Amino acid sequence: MAKRIVILLILALAGLAAGFWFGQRNEQPTSVPDAAVAQLLATRLPDLSGNEQAVSQWRGKTLVVNFWAPWCGPCVEEMPDLQALATEFGGKNVQFVGIGIDSAQNMIAFEQKVKVNYPLLVAGYAGTDLARVLGDKAGALPFTVVIDPQGRLHYKKLGRVTPDEVRSALKALR
Numbered sequence: 675m676a677k678r679i680v681i682l683l684i685l686a687l688a689g690l691a692a693g694f695w696f697g698q699r700n701e702q703p704t705s706v707p708d709a710a711v712a713q714l715l716a717t718r719l720p721d722l723s724g725n726e727q728a729v730s731q732w733r734g735k736t737l738v739v740n741f742w743a744p745w746c747g748p749c750v751e752e753m754p755d756l757q758a759l760a761t762e763f764g765g766k767n768v769q770f771v772g773i774g775i776d777s778a779q780n781m782i783a784f785e786q787k788v789k790v791n792y793p794l795l796v797a798g799y800a801g802t803d804l805a806r807v808l809g810d811k812a813g814a815l816p817f818t819v820v821i822d823p824q825g826r827l828h829y830k831k832l833g834r835v836t837p838d839e840v841r842s843a844l845k846a847l848r
Contacts, residue, residue, distance in 0.1 A: 713804070729795075738769070751834060774795065
């Protein structure tokens with residue numbers, strides 16, 4: 675009986691590890707239709723000042739869109755890296771945008787501690803649906819996509835993104 679429990683436990687852990695690995699790996703975004711990017715570009719969301727912003731204002735640029743929340747540990751960890759990358763690529767026709775899955779009040783409190791110079795837009799929990807359309811099947815955070823200037827999804831990643839991964843995705847578009 676103990677052997678059976680150990681074997682089942684090992685199988686369960688192996689399945690959990692495989693699921694985590696598949697969820698964390700970089701997927702090629704071939705399954706995301708152009709309609710998903712069009713939906714993102716048609717989205718209008720308030721910024722932290724309450725002013726409505728159209729995502730389409732950045733059409734023609736390479737977009738790095740990060741879905742995040744202040745209560746998400748990996749999101750908070752990657753935010754300084756994304757800020758540094760936004761500065762690094764600032765003059766290179768690349769626009770970083772953070773879409774927050776939380777309230778404006780919570781995002782403002784976070785931004786007062788961790789300064790970000792790229793736009794942060796407030797989507798609330800409805801932002802999860804937008805991320806799902808773009809390929810975040812789990813509806814988890816953080817989720818990052820890179821969209822080329824022609825409006826094609828070039829890269830997506832569920833989980834904490836590293837600076838090297840973003841640089842590699844952006845370099846492939848040059």
